Amino acid sequence: MSEKVCSHHKSKRRKVLRKCCAGLLIFNFILLLLILLIWAVLQPKKPRFILQDATIFALNVSAANVISTTVQITVNSRNPNSRIGVYYDKLDAYATYHNQQITYYTVIPPVYQGHKDVNVWSPFIYGNNVPVAPYNGLALAQDQTNGGIKLTVKINGRVKWKVGSFVSGRYHLHVSCPAYIPLGNSKANGIVVGAGVKYQLSQSCSVSV
Numbered sequence: 001m002s003e004k005v006c007s008h009h010k011s012k013r014r015k016v017l018r019k020c021c022a023g024l025l026i027f028n029f030i031l032l033l034l035i036l037l038i039w040a041v042l043q044p045k046k047p048r049f050i051l052q053d054a055t056i057f058a059l060n061v062s063a064a065n066v067i068s069t070t071v072q073i074t075v076n077s078r079n080p081n082s083r084i085g086v087y088y089d090k091l092d093a094y095a096t097y098h099n100q101q102i103t104y105y106t107v108i109p110p111v112y113q114g115h116k117d118v119n120v121w122s123p124f125i126y127g128n129n130v131p132v133a134p135y136n137g138l139a140l141a142q143d144q145t146n147g148g149i150k151l152t153v154k155i156n157g158r159v160k161w162k163v164g165s166f167v168s169g170r171y172h173l174h175v176s177c178p179a180y181i182p183l184g185n186s187k188a189n190g191i192v193v194g195a196g197v198k199y200q201l202s203q204s205c206s207v208s209v
Helices: 002-042 134-146
Strands: 048-063 066-078 085-097 106-108 111-113 118-121 124-131 149-163 171-181 191-193 196-204 206-208
Touching (some): 048 134, 048 149, 048 171, 066 085, 066 134, 066 149, 085 124, 106 124, 134 149, 171 196
Antiparallel strands (some): 048 196, 066 118, 085 111, 171 206, 191 196
C-alpha cells in the first residue's frame, strides 16, 4: 500500500514539474517576443558624431619622445531616434597620434539628449610634455615639416537609453574621429583665431556602443 502511495506522489510531482517547465518556457517565449516587438517598433540607432573643426594652439615636439599639445575641438552629436532619448554619462575626450595618447582626458559634462536633438561640444584637449615613443616624436616632427598631421580624436564614456519613463542600464560608448590637419596659417589651410589656427574638418566619426 505504501509503495502505491509513493508512486502516486512521484507521478504528481512529475506533472507539477512538467507544468512549471512548460510555464517557464511559455513565459520566456512571450518575453523574448515582446522584446523583439519593442525593438522593431523603436528601431534604436546609435548616436552620430561629427568632428566639425579643430583649432591648434600648440603642437610641439620638444624632444624626440616628448610632445606638448593644446587643441580646441568642436564635436557635433545627434540622436537619430524619434522615440528614444540618450543620457550621456561621464564622457572623456582626448587625442591620439599613431595609436598613442598625446593629451590628457578632458571631461565633457553629462547631458540628456532628446529625440532627434543635437548637442555641440567645444572642449580643449591638451597635454604638456607628454612622453611618447621616440619614433612618434620623430614622425610628428616630420609631418609638421611636410605640412600635415593625422590625429585621432576619441571620446569614451557611458550612455543610458530612455524610453518613456524607463531608463536602461549603462552602456559603454566609444567614438573615434580621424582628423587630417593641414598645418599652416594661410587662408587656404586655416583661419587665424587669436593665438591659434582653426581648421574646418566636418569629419564623420565611427561610433560603437
